[in-house]
Amino acid sequence: MEGAGPRRGADQNVVREVNRSLVLAALRAGGRISRAGIARVTTLAKPTVSAIVDELIADGLVREVGRGATSVGGGRPPILLEFNAASHLVVGAHIGARRTTVAVSDADGHELGRREFDTPTGTPEAVLREVAAQAAGVVGAAVPDGRIAAVGVVLPGLTDFHRGVCLLAPNLGWRDVPVGEVLTAILGVPVYLHNAGQAAAVAEHLEGVGAKVGDLALLYVGTGLSVAVLCAGQVLYGAGGTAGEIGHCRMPGGTVPCNCGNVGCLETLASGPALVRLAREALAAGRASVLNGGFDVRDVAAAARCGDAVATEAVAEVGRNLGLAASWVINAYNPAMLVLGGGLAAISDLLLPHLRATTTQYALGPARRAVEIQVSTLGRDAEVRGAVLLALQHSTTYDRVVLRS
Structure with a gap:
């Protein structure tokens, strides 16, 4: 490519950071370990390990904690190292x-x-x-x-x-x-x-239901709607950092104003406020319901669990719209796992049957069969x-x- 210069310095920096990460990983996983032990685990050259360890000690990230046992072949006992989590x-x-x-x-x-x-x-x-x-x-x-x-x-x-x-x-x-x-x-x-x-x-990828699945998508639904995508374990940001704003894709025929300033965005049909609005619209149309006065998502969910028709239909509609969003994500990104997260994950027992049915209807067969649909296990901590x-x-x-x- 014309104008493309050598990237030796950049490549060396990448190698250096990767080697540093390997050494840190060995220290975390191995508890107390010697420089030679790190070299064996990482397959890095001993001089490379020593240079990285010296740097980490100078930064306070690693400390020497005494000497280990002498090997069978004799020689000086190795100096043991450990990661300093309090650094x-x-x-x-x-x-x-x-x-x-x-x-x-x-x-x-x-x-x-x-x-x-x-x-x-x-x-x-x-x-x-x-x-x-x-x-x-x-x-x-x-x-x-x-x-x-x-x-x-x-x-x-x-x-x-x-x-x-x-x-x-x-x-x-x-x-x-x-x-x-x-x-x-x-x-x-x-x-x-x-x-x-x-x-x-x-958080779900590293500590929750994701179990370190590399290709994971999280449908984040609460007050709004978005999707976060991990590709090979890496966050996909997009050129301007706004990747995943599926909630602001416009639905044909949609008429509800969205907080973003547009009209008919998907999150006006698939979110906590959408659930409450659908129930209110049914009441305004004269439908009978146990819901009355001021109510929120939790009230609608409770009414649905008691068999209230208005609440049940509102939940079903939001669930179907979330299923439509999920099918788009599955078709576009082909994740191994799709996680339902955000505030509405708390009523996943009501939403998932409708989400799954719509996903089955609209997601491409090969992508649908490859994906596992799960619910956040971290909840409000995520x-x-x-x-x-x-x-x-x-x-x-x-x-x-x-x-x-």
Whole structure:
């Protein structure tokens, strides 16, 4: 290709990072292990291992913990090493429309503390200042004088991962908010921004129902609707960071205004608000129901479980529309697993029969037969755990990389 220059430096950097990850993985998996032991496990050359270990010791990520037993052949006993999980901390923050959760973990991802509080009101900058204060507070309570290495933030909306900007979060009233820039200025550490569905997918992949399935899609449904896709274990962001916004695909004939500013988006037919609206429309048309006055998703679900016709039909309609969304995802991405996550996963027992039936009807046979449909096992923890895990992924201390830049 004309103008293409050598990439030796870039390639060497990639090799170096891969080797570093291999060494860290061996230290995590092997407990106390020698440099020679790491070389055997990783098949890396001993000088390469020694250079990486020396660097990790200098960074405080690895420590020497004494000498091991002398080998049968004699010689000096090896110096044993172990990963120092207390070397630094990472923070994950899930800023939801109503509630915000902040968690702190060590370098191994073990949670050390968390706080949950009502999402602050006011300007985005004011909200972010309060989130930063809560993050500093939870770190101080868990590990006084602990060093934060990275912060992961997840939001319910469109995010540009590359720039750390919230493009649009209708339920927060945010547009073009430089989240990463604001929080980095306050906390003095790198901040990485993702949407809630991406975070939940990563958490389910590494710690939940995903069981490290590499090609996984998570249908994230609650106040809105989106899909997060992992390809070969890596998050698919898209050129502008907005991949997966299936909820804003317009449905032919749709007339309901969407929070994004368009009309007839799929999430107006397949979401928590859609479920409530469908029930209200039936009541306005004179249908009899146990539902009356102010009610929410939980009330509609409870009524459906009791056999209420209005609630049952509303659930069925939302379930079918989610099945249509699932069929698009299955046809487009051919995942090995599709996970139902987000707030509406709590009523999966009601939605799944309709989702599965519609998926069977519309998904292509080969793709449909290859996919396993599951429900989130992490529940409300998925987003904040994903925020923590993504902060770890971006830091230089984590060996399981699921990022695509």
